[in-house]
Amino acid sequence: MSEPQEIEAVEKCDLVGIVAELFSEGYRLVQIGCSTLPSAYELTYSFDREYRFRNLRITVTPEESVPSISVIYPGAFLYENEIHDLFGVAITHIAVDYRGTLYRTALGTPFSVDNVKLPEPPKPKAAVEKQGVAKERAEAPGTH
Amino acid sequence: MAHRNVIPVGPQHPVLPEPIHFDLVTEDERVIDAIPSISYVHRGLERLVEKRDFIDFAHVADRICGLCSFMHSLGYCQAVEEIMGIEVPQRALYLRTIWAELSRIHSHIFWLGVAADAFGFESLFMQALRLREPVLDIFEETTGARVILGVCKVGGVRRDIDNDSLKGIVTRLTVLKADLEEICNVFINDYSVRHRLSGVGFISREDAYALGCLGPMARASGLAIDMRAVGYAAYRYLDVEPVVETAGDCYARCLVRIRETFHAIDLIRQAAGKTPEGPIDVKVTGAPDGEYYSRVEQPRGEVIHYVKGNGSRFLQRFRVRVPTFSNIPAMIKVLKGSEVADVPNIILSLDPCISCTER
Amino acid sequence: MKIFTMTKTVTKNLVKGPATLMYPQKERIFTPITRGKIENAIDRCIFCGLCGRRCPTYAIVVSKESKAWQIDRLKCCICNLCVDVCPVKCLSTDNHHAPSVTERKMALHRESAAPQDDPAQG
Numbered sequence: 001m002s003e004p005q006e007i008e009a010v011e012k013c014d015l016v017g018i019v020a021e022l023f024s025e026g027y028r029l030v031q032i033g034c035s036t037l038p039s040a041y042e043l044t045y046s047f048d049r050e051y052r053f054r055n056l057r058i059t060v061t062p063e064e065s066v067p068s069i070s071v072i073y074p075g076a077f078l079y080e081n082e083i084h085d086l087f088g089v090a091i092t093h094i095a096v097d098y099r100g101t102l103y104r105t106a107l108g109t110p111f112s113v114d115n116v117k118l119p120e121p122p123k124p125k126a127a128v129e130k131q132g133v134a135k136e137r138a139e140a141p142g143t144h
Numbered sequence: 145m146a147h148r149n150v151i152p153v154g155p156q157h158p159v160l161p162e163p164i165h166f167d168l169v170t171e172d173e174r175v176i177d178a179i180p181s182i183s184y185v186h187r188g189l190e191r192l193v194e195k196r197d198f199i200d201f202a203h204v205a206d207r208i209c210g211l212c213s214f215m216h217s218l219g220y221c222q223a224v225e226e227i228m229g230i231e232v233p234q235r236a237l238y239l240r241t242i243w244a245e246l247s248r249i250h251s252h253i254f255w256l257g258v259a260a261d262a263f264g265f266e267s268l269f270m271q272a273l274r275l276r277e278p279v280l281d282i283f284e285e286t287t288g289a290r291v292i293l294g295v296c297k298v299g300g301v302r303r304d305i306d307n308d309s310l311k312g313i314v315t316r317l318t319v320l321k322a323d324l325e326e327i328c329n330v331f332i333n334d335y336s337v338r339h340r341l342s343g344v345g346f347i348s349r350e351d352a353y354a355l356g357c358l359g360p361m362a363r364a365s366g367l368a369i370d371m372r373a374v375g376y377a378a379y380r381y382l383d384v385e386p387v388v389e390t391a392g393d394c395y396a397r398c399l400v401r402i403r404e405t406f407h408a409i410d411l412i413r414q415a416a417g418k419t420p421e422g423p424i425d426v427k428v429t430g431a432p433d434g435e436y437y438s439r440v441e442q443p444r445g446e447v448i449h450y451v452k453g454n455g456s457r458f459l460q461r462f463r464v465r466v467p468t469f470s471n472i473p474a475m476i477k478v479l480k481g482s483e484v485a486d487v488p489n490i491i492l493s494l495d496p497c498i499s500c501t502e503r
Numbered sequence: 504m505k506i507f508t509m510t511k512t513v514t515k516n517l518v519k520g521p522a523t524l525m526y527p528q529k530e531r532i533f534t535p536i537t538r539g540k541i542e543n544a545i546d547r548c549i550f551c552g553l554c555g556r557r558c559p560t561y562a563i564v565v566s567k568e569s570k571a572w573q574i575d576r577l578k579c580c581i582c583n584l585c586v587d588v589c590p591v592k593c594l595s596t597d598n599h600h601a602p603s604v605t606e607r608k609m610a611l612h613r614e615s616a617a618p619q620d621d622p623a624q625g
Binding site: 196200203204207267268271274284285287288289292294302303326327329330333334335336 | 505506508509511512513522533534536537538559580581582583584596
Binding site: 003005028029030031033035036044046051053055073074075077078079096102103104105110111116117118119120121 | 179181182183186188190191194353354355356371373374435436437439446448450452454455456457458459460461463465469470472473474
């Protein structure tokens with residue numbers, strides 16, 4: 001069994017508008033997640049309505065700041081504080097702002113671009129049938 | 145204007161079972177506002193993917209939490225299997241479902257006991273934990289350990305349960321059901337228990353949906369959100385119905401959990417009757433290349449496992465979003481306007497699992 | 504709403520006695536597959552080192568030259584991966600748990616097949 005994964009890439013400036021539209025259609029916020037790419041962060045906003053799972057994805061550089069969606073979904077403040085504390089992404093106008101004291105860790109922002117070491121994809125094998133797959137992997141943004 | 149005080153509750157508190165901290169702003173005995181504070185048990189498990197193989201990581205996923213242990217490794221293994229396109233054999237799916245429902249039973253019975261302790265009924269707490277022992281004995285006989293099972297792996301399960309043992313399990317659960325009905329009679333009908341639980345900690349259906357409530361807390365307010373309806377593992381072959389109440393207070397949440405326990409015993413009986421013969425695992429070659437969101441229904445709600453791989457043996461990203469994390473804003477709303485003496489009761493009715501929340 | 508709903512349970516308990524196992528007097532019965540501690544039959548061991556490489560907590564240390572096999576029982580999480588991967592099947596899981604210790608180094612258990620060492624005592 002496999003759930004269809006709907007992941008749409010959106011621009012940072014359109015984010016709050018699309019989220020407001022989803023709110024009025026009756027979607028609930030499921031999670032806000034963040035992944036570390038080699039020199040950027042990838043934020044994913046997940047929504048669900050009657051078991052239909054949709055995701056919005058934005059990519060930001062470490063210097064940019066992201067607008068908060070806690071005006072629309074008040075429960076989003078915890079996710080956004082966590083992303084700020086663990087990844088170092090600046091999020092503006094969060095409804096309840098802990099200012100960096102939600103997660104008190106010995107190492108400042110443990111998941112930020114400087115601290116995380118991403119694994120390298122495997123070297124492409126010499127076999128003919130794998131060359132097509134190897135070309136895709138070499139172009140994927142996973143290389144250091 | 146009355147004088148306002150700030151009372152800290154937790155992380156160490158005689159009645160609070162989990163290391164979560166609340167600063168309660170109170171006026172006389174009524175709570176006006178609550179500010180939560182976590183990160184007392186943050187272990188940084190998500191960065192451990194850089195050091196452990198993706199197959200070994202199923203063991204780390206098991207150890208995220210003690211009560212929801214099997215469901216975490218189930219969600220992780222499902223995510224990796226979907227990325228790699230592995231087809232798990234039918235017998236393994238049914239065995240996973242049986243262990244998942246046994247996990248749900250033991251977690252709910254444990255919650256009944258701890259909730260009774262929270263409102264002062266200690267002998268009921270002892271009785272509930274005594275009833276939990278047969279379930280832990282079943283775990284020990286089928287997997288070798290009582291709490292951290294270590295039995296789910298990428299590609300299937302590591303141990304088999306033969307058909308005679310399955311029939312034995314169903315018989316023992318029927319005996320457990322009779323004992324459980326006596327205890328639940330106290331929870332449902334006793335005068336002092338009703339007095340402590342009814343009308344306390346009310347949340348309306350619209351608020352619960354807008355704030356992102358999950359699990360029994362949402363189902364007690366009338367929202368029928370149950371991830372088992374999506375049909376992972378063997379649930380698409382079984383007869384699952386979400387247990388819903390409409391009152392929205394602590395008493396309704398207690399009723400939802402009691403009815404879910406009986407429903408789980410029935411699901412195990414159905415699954416044990418339908419388990420087919422066959423292999424219990426498939427061989428796994430290669431490494432995951434892609435990403436997937438896997439959703440599983442834990443005893444406390446919907447948990448999401450996100451796995452992203454790029455073809456090497458180590459994963460690029462692993463993220464767990466547990467239901468307690470999503471229920472905290474709803475709980476702040478419930479705490480506003482309640483009495484100080486009811487606060488541990490209300491926090492417990494949400495069933496927090498802080499070691500999952502902070503991984 | 505009723506009162507005295509616990510009476511039946513209370514009377515049953517008074518009659519039946521305690522539900523807990525009187526532990527030091529009565530021995531606890533383990534099941535055949537209980538994961539207690541890892542044991543090694545050192546005579547059959549070929550010191551290939553596969554168990555040490557597979558261990559997710561790095562609890563096993565194998566030394567081929569001095570023919571020694573050492574396990575740190577406090578780090579071992581009894582996941583049985585070493586038992587599954589051993590090529591000669593000399594590792595097994597005992598169903599009694601490891602005894603408690605008062606210092607970390609007392610949990611290191613060392614077995615050796617070298618002729619001049621004392622036979623397997625840890």
